[in-house]
Amino acid sequence: MSDKPQTDEARHAAKMAKKKAARDKIMATKEGEKGLIIVHTGPGKGKSSSGFGMILRCIAHGMPCAVVQFIKGAWETGERTLIEANFSDLCQFHAMGEGFTWETQDKSRDIEMANKGWEKAKELILNPEIKFVLLDEINIALRYDYLDVEEVVRFLQEEKPPMTHVCLTGRNAKEPLIEAADLVTEMTLVKHPFRSGIKGQKGVEF
Known part of the structure; x- marks a missing residue:
């Protein structure tokens, strides 16, 4: 041999x-350990999915956490159904949006809802019992200037408790937020079935 x-x-x-x-x-x-500012951005799919993956990790570790949805609040998503039905003791879920801006077609209403979402987000982030907050699609609200990015960055840098993690998702993250973040991931679009005429499907998109 x-x-x-x-x-x-x-x-x-x-x-x-x-x-x-x-x-x-x-x-x-x-x-060292610290509460991280995490940004998931880019044109590719998976930004919210990754954020919810971290929410499920927190739940698995018994860590109190929270979700604020800024745009997709009108959607019935699998993540929301699962969390509200099974893990509401560990994870607060606040759907503050009413759909994408091209669906609502009401800029003043969009701005109002975005600001209500941000007020709820600040309340949750300042809660000493909550260790992780997901701000789902907040980058869309920031992109359209429904929220002031400088105000969001200032709050995260100066008022966020030192050990609280905050994840902000959505494409086109603004540069001040990227600069302030500890962790930034850009999802790259290589292929997407939507471009081949396939609509969003249960279990994949929502």
Whole structure:
């Protein structure tokens, strides 16, 4: 029997041991914790889905959390149904929007609802019992100047409790928010079924 497989195994083990030692050295310098400002943006799908994934992680860890939806409040989404039916003791869910701006066609109403959503968001973020707040599609409200991005950034930087995480989703995140964030992920659109004539479907989009 050839010794070649054993040699390959030994080389692989040595390579992984070296990588682990380097990784352990890096991890040894990472001791601090803080409440993060997290931004999910970009034209690709998955921004809200990722935010709700973190909400479910919080629920699994028994961490009180909250959701404020700024645009899709009129939708009956799977996430909302699941959370309200099963986890309302751990996660508050506030649907403050009434649909996308091209559906409502009422700018003053959109501005009013966005500001109500932001007031609720501030209340939740300042609540010392809540550890994670998802501001779903707030970037849309900021993009259309329904909310003042400078006010949002100032509040997050100066008034947010030090250990509270806040995630803001929606495409076209404004530069001041990106600059203020600790973690920014841009979802890139490669392909989307909508462009092939396929509408949004249950379990995928909502």
